[in-house]
Amino acid sequence: MSQQEDDVVREFLVESHENLDQLDRDFVSLEQDPESRELLARVFRTIHTIKGTCGFLGFQRLEAVAHAGESVLHLLREGSLKFTPELTTALLAMVDAVRAILKRIEGRGKEGKETYSDLIAELERLHSLAPPKVVDPKTFSDFAPSAPPPTPSAPAEPARATPAVASTPAPPPLPLADQAPAAGADPDAKPRVRPLQQTDVRMFDSFVRSGRLDPLRLAEIEEQQRRGDPRRMGEILVSMGLLSPDEVLEALVAHEEGHEASLSEGTVRVDVQLLDRLVTLVSELVLARNQILQYVVSRDFDAMPATSQRLNLITTELQEGIMKTRMQPVSNLWNKLPRLVRDVATSCGKDVRLEMEGQETELDKTVLEAIRDPFTHLVRNAVDHGIENREIRVACRKNPEGRVLLRAYHQDGQVCLEISDDGAGLPIERIRRKAVERKLVTPERAAQMSERDWTRLIFTPGFSTAESVTSISGRGVGMDVVKTNIERIGGSVDVQSQGSVGTTVFLKIPLTLAIVPALIVTDSGERFAIPQVSLQELLRIPAGQVSRAVEWVHEAPVVRLRERLLPLAFLRELLNDRRPHTPDSLNSRDGHALHVVVLQLDGRTFGLVVDEVNDAEEIVVKPLVEPLKGVSMLAGATILGDGRVGVILDVPGVARAAGLIAAADRLPLGPVLRGPAPGKARPLLVVEARPGWRIGIPLARIARLETFTRGSIERSGDRDVVQYRGEIVPLLRLTRLLDANAPVEPWRASIPAVMFERGNRSVAVAVAGIVDIVSEDADPQPVVGRPGVAAAAVLQGRVVDLLDLDAVLKTALAETDLAGAAGASS
Amino acid sequence: MSARRTLCTFRLDGHWFGVEVSSVQEVLRHQPVTALRWANESVQGLLNLRGQIVAAVDLRRGLGMAPRPEGLKAANVVVRIGSAAVSLWVDEVGDVAEVDESTFERTPATLSGVSQYLIRGVYKREGHLLLALDLPRVMSAVMT
Numbered sequence: 025m026s027q028q029e030d031d032v033v034r035e036f037l038v039e040s041h042e043n044l045d046q047l048d049r050d051f052v053s054l055e056q057d058p059e060s061r062e063l064l065a066r067v068f069r070t071i072h073t074i075k076g077t078c079g080f081l082g083f084q085r086l087e088a089v090a091h092a093g094e095s096v097l098h099l100l101r102e103g104s105l106k107f108t109p110e111l112t113t114a115l116l117a118m119v120d121a122v123r124a125i126l127k128r129i130e131g132r133g134k135e136g137k138e139t140y141s142d143l144i145a146e147l148e149r150l151h152s153l154a155p156p157k158v159v160d161p162k163t164f165s166d167f168a169p170s171a172p173p174p175t176p177s178a179p180a181e182p183a184r185a186t187p188a189v190a191s192t193p194a195p196p197p198l199p200l201a202d203q204a205p206a207a208g209a210d211p212d213a214k215p216r217v218r219p220l221q222q223t224d225v226r227m228f229d230s231f232v233r234s235g236r237l238d239p240l241r242l243a244e245i246e247e248q249q250r251r252g253d254p255r256r257m258g259e260i261l262v263s264m265g266l267l268s269p270d271e272v273l274e275a276l277v278a279h280e281e282g283h284e285a286s287l288s289e290g291t292v293r294v295d296v297q298l299l300d301r302l303v304t305l306v307s308e309l310v311l312a313r314n315q316i317l318q319y320v321v322s323r324d325f326d327a328m329p330a331t332s333q334r335l336n337l338i339t340t341e342l343q344e345g346i347m348k349t350r351m352q353p354v355s356n357l358w359n360k361l362p363r364l365v366r367d368v369a370t371s372c373g374k375d376v377r378l379e380m381e382g383q384e385t386e387l388d389k390t391v392l393e394a395i396r397d398p399f400t401h402l403v404r405n406a407v408d409h410g411i412e413n414r415e416i417r418v419a420c421r422k423n424p425e426g427r428v429l430l431r432a433y434h435q436d437g438q439v440c441l442e443i444s445d446d447g448a449g450l451p452i453e454r455i456r457r458k459a460v461e462r463k464l465v466t467p468e469r470a471a472q473m474s475e476r477d478w479t480r481l482i483f484t485p486g487f488s489t490a491e492s493v494t495s496i497s498g499r500g501v502g503m504d505v506v507k508t509n510i511e512r513i514g515g516s517v518d519v520q521s522q523g524s525v526g527t528t529v530f531l532k533i534p535l536t537l538a539i540v541p542a543l544i545v546t547d548s549g550e551r552f553a554i555p556q557v558s559l560q561e562l563l564r565i566p567a568g569q570v571s572r573a574v575e576w577v578h579e580a581p582v583v584r585l586r587e588r589l590l591p592l593a594f595l596r597e598l599l600n601d602r603r604p605h606t607p608d609s610l611n612s613r614d615g616h617a618l619h620v621v622v623l624q625l626d627g628r629t630f631g632l633v634v635d636e637v638n639d640a641e642e643i644v645v646k647p648l649v650e651p652l653k654g655v656s657m658l659a660g661a662t663i664l665g666d667g668r669v670g671v672i673l674d675v676p677g678v679a680r681a682a683g684l685i686a687a688a689d690r691l692p693l694g695p696v697l698r699g700p701a702p703g704k705a706r707p708l709l710v711v712e713a714r715p716g717w718r719i720g721i722p723l724a725r726i727a728r729l730e731t732f733t734r735g736s737i738e739r740s741g742d743r744d745v746v747q748y749r750g751e752i753v754p755l756l757r758l759t760r761l762l763d764a765n766a767p768v769e770p771w772r773a774s775i776p777a778v779m780f781e782r783g784n785r786s787v788a789v790a791v792a793g794i795v796d797i798v799s800e801d802a803d804p805q806p807v808v809g810r811p812g813v814a815a816a817a818v819l820q821g822r823v824v825d826l827l828d829l830d831a832v833l834k835t836a837l838a839e840t841d842l843a844g845a846a847g848a849s850s
Numbered sequence: 851m852s853a854r855r856t857l858c859t860f861r862l863d864g865h866w867f868g869v870e871v872s873s874v875q876e877v878l879r880h881q882p883v884t885a886l887r888w889a890n891e892s893v894q895g896l897l898n899l900r901g902q903i904v905a906a907v908d909l910r911r912g913l914g915m916a917p918r919p920e921g922l923k924a925a926n927v928v929v930r931i932g933s934a935a936v937s938l939w940v941d942e943v944g945d946v947a948e949v950d951e952s953t954f955e956r957t958p959a960t961l962s963g964v965s966q967y968l969i970r971g972v973y974k975r976e977g978h979l980l981l982a983l984d985l986p987r988v989m990s991a992v993m994t
Binding site: 548549550551599600646648649652661663667668669670671 | 882883884885886888893895896897898901902903904905936
């Protein structure tokens, strides 16, 4: 009997949790649209169902609370009471109370000691506010569901002066007799549900739900504990001033009492049709297995190809089907938000309307769980800090009611989520001031950062945690945590903000975490999986051509890919932490073809050289085992077709190991200079414009280095040109580009030149000499008033002017164009 | 009569070792692993255990012994504490032995370094000594 009753209770709990979420939403919509009969009828039905079932199961307290609510709803339905914010708050408090009792039932199979007498009193008071003729105070002791409208009888009790429900003090303890039935003294009399596993953080769930606590703060504290903070979570919360000691105590008691663990979160509802299809597929699978076993026994493999093909189909369909059971509409996450928005908005005295688009967009359950906290945080932020107070909005001639819009849609095999508000936008000025004050950005950098760079600064770790910053900007609390959490599941975050128009945060999330398409490669005898998200193309340099195709920019090997230089990294050397190849060591590889996997990361591309490229496969991602967690080049492990383990390469980690991106580059500080985003150590080609005058040119922008002879220079109009690869290329003096008044010196016998490409045109810039390739590791100082020079830096003990390449090329090309046009017209 | 313990025994470089049989999940012949020595010194590689990925750790290395001679293929003793499983590479798996607590002695102080830390003590058995591994310590040494 116990088992059966257990099941009934479980079912009741799961169902009730869903119903309660629906109630939250309906009440919030009802407040906006009090006339909707349909909504009201649904709310009434839901409460009625809960009440009916718990009466049947013998949960008396729950029944009493639900009944009080039902009575009020009854009057609302009749029209003798009207919705007021006060009424909605009380009804929502009722929903919370029901939820709390359910939690306790779930945890220990008991309703707990709380009687919610104040809540019931408040509901009674509201009930009595209705015109006397309809009210029958007896309804409260009369549990008859959906009774016919009560006959007019005794006048209502005078309204009692009970304080508002929201901050209900603990009710006085009950007489023992009252507790007896609920205390589970007789285990058979009460259904019991075993407590599920729970963690410390769950204890504070109720605060998170009520909007009192930020879930990300909890995550931060958890992280802190993992890093060795010995204090309990409650202590930390109190020391941070987030909760009062009383509140923590209250949570502790509730926790002990109720074992807050959620049953409903551990279950998934699956469409019966889908389930039927899965069952069919599984029986097909069994058939295929039986056939194969038969072949093995009889050693007759003639029909094997057909069977294996069928097996292939069945498995694919089965995989898709199973994955579908994990897919959930994003509305599962969003459903909880109207209530949150209402609560946060009410507590800061704002009017906020929440709109949603694309609720039906589906996501894997684990992904949905992973983005729950960051997403909730962003919505809170939008309401709390994004949208201005009513007075300010009126003063700005905006609609006094703020708007938060949630959008979800699929794009490029990813799910895009947007949270936009029509508030004041990010306070760029204040971010700027604080960032400079806190030395997150040097003043030099600050001068060159665009508005977009500034908005992205809110994701910088140091930025958000600082109290002084948060108190003025408000925004940005935990934005770095949002970013980290989203990136952890392979997503990305971006923000756009426009003063007084609003802020939009964009999230891009992978559909599922469990299975990803990947390219399998072999190196050093082991196989590696590279997620296809970062894969751009494959390149094969045939044996015998390697030493010609791979060119060297000082120590860095590169190949030309469609006339752009592609830096190379060798997986084997990275794995063994060996020095990268030298031209000589690479020549020894000339006998073998070179397989280059072209990867892209944050808009930059690089080539990863592997021994062999095997195949594209869909791999099942498994978490890394403990001792390998935190190895930077590994993202996870998977089991390959032959049953062996393969590791999944972490592309950002590989790029970092190869020195292609510096760790500091992850800060979204934006380009210091114009040109490609520089790492901390950006390689520069140092040339001499004339002896003693050193100029640095970003290496990535250079197409080639060439040497021309004096004899090859021809004249076209009043320009010097050279023939180069079947093209007529203007040859310009660097000195003249930097200083239009520089004297024109006669060409020397041999002329070193730097070749640039812009569009499909080439330009040769003649220099006095090529000096070296160095890493730009000093902070360049911006230079003003010298055309063609963007900044100056001290490199290897000497001052080097950094070329403003775009400006120089623009002048150079404009001049040639003019000359060309002049030549054509004459 | 004193308490008895059941240990799973295995051989390493001529010595007999034992771990609590209750923490041994399974014993396997040599299995191919995906070598990952570049990622973590103590981890020999990863092993597919019916869909679960388990790290393989060479106890010879862990205890600072001479490397396993060529041709001697390691056997796997898969141990589990809580939810963490690790496959220990040993030279050869022996019997499951019942030992008497009265024959137990703590490791002599002359034992040096790592092994002093990782070996809980010694059971004196007929003909040989059985070195009891301190499994939680071995696991935590491996896991970090």
